[in-house]
Amino acid sequence: MAGLVIAGLRLAVAGVFLYAGTLKIWDFTHLRSATPDFTIAIQNFRLLPSPDLALLLAVYLPWLEVTAASALFIRRLALGAATALLGLSAVFLGAVGSAWWRGLDIACGCFGKENAPADFRFLLLRNTALLAAVTVLFLHEWRRPSPTPPHP
Numbered sequence: 001m002a003g004l005v006i007a008g009l010r011l012a013v014a015g016v017f018l019y020a021g022t023l024k025i026w027d028f029t030h031l032r033s034a035t036p037d038f039t040i041a042i043q044n045f046r047l048l049p050s051p052d053l054a055l056l057l058a059v060y061l062p063w064l065e066v067t068a069a070s071a072l073f074i075r076r077l078a079l080g081a082a083t084a085l086l087g088l089s090a091v092f093l094g095a096v097g098s099a100w101w102r103g104l105d106i107a108c109g110c111f112g113k114e115n116a117p118a119d120f121r122f123l124l125l126r127n128t129a130l131l132a133a134v135t136v137l138f139l140h141e142w143r144r145p146s147p148t149p150p151h152p
Helices: 002-025 035-044 051-071 075-101 120-143
Strands: none
Touching: 002 035, 002 051, 002 075, 002 120, 035 051, 051 075, 075 120
8 A cells, every 4th residue: 555655656746847847948838948937937036146047047957857757766766866856845845935925926937937926825835745745755765775786
C-alpha cells in the first residue's frame, strides 16, 4: 500500500513540475520561447536585486524543474531530485508568501504566462500541499537503502 502512495506522489509531483517547467520554457499558445514572460513574472516579485539575475533564473529554473522531475524516476538520482524539488517548493512558498505579505498585485507565473492577479490563498494552499508531497518523497528516498554496485 505504501508503495502505491509513493508511486502516486512521485507521478503527481513529477507531473506538476514537468508541466510547470515546460510552460515556462515554451509558450505553446504563441509558439515561442516563454522566457521573456517568465522573466517579467520573476521581476514582479521584487526579490532580486537586478534584472540580469531575473533573466538567469528565468532561463535555468524551468530546466531544473524539468530535469529534477524526470530524475525522480531514476533510482540513483531520486534523492537528489527530491532534494532539489524540496528546495524549490520551499522557495516558491516563501516567494508567494512574501508577495502576499507585501501587498503585491501580481500574476504568479508558476504555470507560464498568467494574466489574472494571484489568488494568494489558493497559491499558498497549493504550494503547501506540493511541499508536503515533496517532503514525503524526500523522506522516503532518504530512508531507502543505497543501491549496491554490482560485483565484478
